[in-house]
Amino acid sequence: MTAIRSKRNLLSIKQLSNEQIYHLIHLAEKLKDPVNRPSFSGQFAANLFLEPSTRTKTSFHIAEKRLGFDVVELDGIDSSLTKGESLYDTLKTLESLGVGLAVVRQSEVDGLSTCTEGVDIPLINAGDGCGEHPTQSLLDLYTIYEHFQSFKGLHVCIAGDLKHSRVARSNAYALRQLGATVSFVSKPEWQDPTMAQNYITMDEAVETCDVLMLLRIQHERHTGHEETGSYLEQYGLTVEREARMMKHSIILHPAPVNRGVEIDESLVECEKSKIFRQMTNGVTMRMAIIHALMKGEL
Structure with missing residues (x-):
C-alpha cells in the first residue's frame, strides 16, 4: 500500500489509532446537537462518485450541508474523466477552482493514494473497489x-x-x-x-x-x-x-x-x-470526519 503522506486525508481505516477512532465517535455524538456544529459557510465540498451510490453519496451531501458547505456533485459522466483526464488532474482542478474538500468513490483499489502528494485539500475515500470503505x-x-x-x-x-x-x-x-x-x-x-x-x-x-x-x-x-x-x-x-x-x-x-x-x-x-440506525449515524459520523479533517484533528 502506498504511504499516506497527508494527515488531512482519510484513505484507510488503518491510518487511525484507537484514540482517533474514539475521538471521532465522541465528536459525532457531540455534533448531533446543531448548537455544537461549526459552520464552514462560504467553503465548497466536492463529491466525486465514479461508482453508483445512494447512502454514502446522500449521507455526505447532507453532512456537508449541515456543516454549511456549498456542495458540488460530480460523477463519471459529467466530469472530464470521460475524456481521459486523470483522477489527480480532476482533483487538482477542483482544488484550483476553490474546492476545500473532496470525497471520492472509485473502482481502483488504493487509487486515491497516488493523488495525496500534489493535492493539498483533504481527501476522503468513500469506497475504492474491493479495497476499503473507512x-x-x-x-x-x-x-x-x-x-x-x-x-x-x-x-x-x-x-x-x-x-x-x-x-x-x-x-x-x-x-x-x-x-x-x-x-x-x-x-x-x-x-x-x-x-x-x-x-x-x-x-x-x-x-x-x-x-x-x-x-x-x-x-x-x-x-x-x-x-x-x-x-x-x-x-x-x-x-x-x-x-x-x-x-x-x-x-x-x-x-x-x-x-x-x-x-x-x-x-x-x-x-x-x-x-436504518446505521444510516442515521452515517450522516453524523461523516460530519465528524469532515470536521476533524478541516480542523487538522486527524
Whole structure:
C-alpha cells in the first residue's frame, strides 16, 4: 500500500489509532446537537462518485450541508474523466477552482493514494473497489459503540461476500484493533485468506455473536452469474436463526439489502436490527470526519 503522506486525508481505516477512532465517535455524538456544529459557510465540498451510490453519496451531501458547505456533485459522466483526464488532474482542478474538500468513490483499489502528494485539500475515500470503505467502518463502529459502549470482549461475526467487500476489510481491521473478536461466515468461493482464517457456520454465529454484520452479494463484481436461491437457508439470517440470537445481540448491514437473500425480509426492521440506525449515524459520523479533517484533528 502506498504511504499516506497527508494527515488531512482519510484513505484507510488503518491510518487511525484507537484514540482517533474514539475521538471521532465522541465528536459525532457531540455534533448531533446543531448548537455544537461549526459552520464552514462560504467553503465548497466536492463529491466525486465514479461508482453508483445512494447512502454514502446522500449521507455526505447532507453532512456537508449541515456543516454549511456549498456542495458540488460530480460523477463519471459529467466530469472530464470521460475524456481521459486523470483522477489527480480532476482533483487538482477542483482544488484550483476553490474546492476545500473532496470525497471520492472509485473502482481502483488504493487509487486515491497516488493523488495525496500534489493535492493539498483533504481527501476522503468513500469506497475504492474491493479495497476499503473507512467512513462506512466508522459509522458501523459508532453504531456498535452506541449500543455496547465498548468493543473489548465483543464477538463480531461478518457474514457474506467477503472477497468483494471493502466494508468487511475495513471493519475486520478496526474491530480487531479495538479489542473485539472477529469471526466470519462465507461460501468457500467468497472467502478471503488475506482477511480471515477463523470461519464458522451461520448457526454457530447466531448463538455466539454480539454483533452480526451481514454483507450484500456484490453481483457487479462477480465474473459470472451467482445462484442465490438457497443462499438464505445456507448462509443467511432466517427467522429461525434470529430467534436463537442472544437477547442483547444486534444486526448490522451496510446496505443496500437484498431482502430475502442475506436476511429474511421480516427481519430487516426487527428489534435487533440497527440497519436504518446505521444510516442515521452515517450522516453524523461523516460530519465528524469532515470536521476533524478541516480542523487538522486527524
